[in-house]
Amino acid sequence: MSTALAFDTLAFASPMPGLESAEGFALRGVAGAEGLYALEVSEPRVRMFLADAAVYVPDYAPAVPAAAFQAVGLSSLSEATMLVVVNPTPEKTTVNLMAPILLNPADGTCVQVILDGAKYPLRAELAR
DSSP, X not given: OOOOOOBSSOXXXXXOTTOTTXXXXXXXXXXXXXXXXXXXEEETTEEEEEEEHHHHOTTXXXXXXXXXXXXXXXXXXXXXXXXXXXXXXXXXXXXEEEEEEEEOXXXXXXXXXXOSSSSSOSSEEXXX
16 A cells, blocks of 8 residues: 555554654655655654655565554555665665564554564665
C-alpha cells in the first residue's frame, strides 16, 4: 500500500533502537519526492529520511512477525505502509532493509522491526 502520509504525532508502539528516550515524532512528506518522508523528533532534535518501500524498493517483501502487525493494530502487510530508513552519502544513497518501519496509515501507530537472519542488508544501494 502506498499513499501520501503526514502525521503531526507519530506513535511508536515500542521505542526505536537508539532513540529510546525520544519524544515528539512527526512524519512529513518531502516536496517533489513521491514516497519520501522526513521523520522528525522534537526531543532530542533529530531528523532522518524514510522511503516508502512500495515506491523505492517494490520487490521488498520481508517476512514480518505477526507481533509487529498486532503492535500497530493491523492484520496484514496489505493494510500497512512499509518504510525504510534512507542513508544518503555523497557517494551513494542506501536504505536499511534489515530494520523496516511498519506503519498503520490510519492512525500513525508504527514499530521498527528488526528482521532475523542475513537476507536483507543494513545498507542496500538505492537504484532509483
